Amino acid sequence: MSSFRLRLGQQIGALCLALASLSAQADFASDITVKLIAPGGLTGDATPISLSQTVASADLASGVLAGNLGGSGEVSDFMLDNERVFFSGNSILIRAAAGDVIGGDLVTGYLGAGGSPARYEISGLSVTGQTITGFMAYAFDGFATSGTSSATGLQSPASAGSLVQWVNASTISFDVSSIVFARRFAGDTDNYAEFRIDLLTTPVPEPATWLLLSGGLLAVLRRSRKS
DSSP states (O other): OHHHHHHHHHHHHHHHHHHHTSOOSOOBOSOEEEEEEETTOBTTBOOOEEEEEEEOGGGTTTOEEOGGGTOOSTTGGGOOTTOEEEEETTEEEEEEEOOEEETTEEEOOBOOBTTBOOEEEEEOOOBTTEEEEEEEEEOBGGGBSOOOGGGOOEEESSOGGGGEEEEETTEEEEESSSOEEOOOSSSSTTOEEEEEEEEEEEEOOOHHHHHHHHHHHHHHHHHHHHO
């Protein structure tokens, strides 16, 4: 009986491994909308900001670009030189630049209000064949997932993940009013940070695959009844 249980566990384990390996790295499946929201406006100008720009699925690799990079649109027109929000695989990539100095700290210059931070809201997130279950965030140059302390433009907060919040199943929020940039280069406006948000996913099998897996599981259960 113990040997049968071992075989049964091995067969079920094999089915689970097959399910887990169904999909390779997938890309975003639809257009994505990037909103720039600053309830408190900018330092020196308290006019609230609410801008929106949609990126077609075919253009996700270029994303929303600052004007000096060739971008145009509501959000692009507000970006500082070399800023951008773009997409690759299951990742959201954000380059943010220092736009002002407050109390000696290099900041974006975007302000929150009433407990609501200034932020990018990125919606329409859908990954082909997968369900989004979480995220990991990093702040290393070149949008890397690791590096030395000198290879990041983020002075605070200590964790890039604290800047990211789920809004709903297809939307995340990235806080730009809490960023303090490290002073790595001469001049206040030459400093920047690059952020990588990797979306964690689990595969969603196609109907034909579900039939294949369920057939295998039924075969295992039938064997258990006969033993």
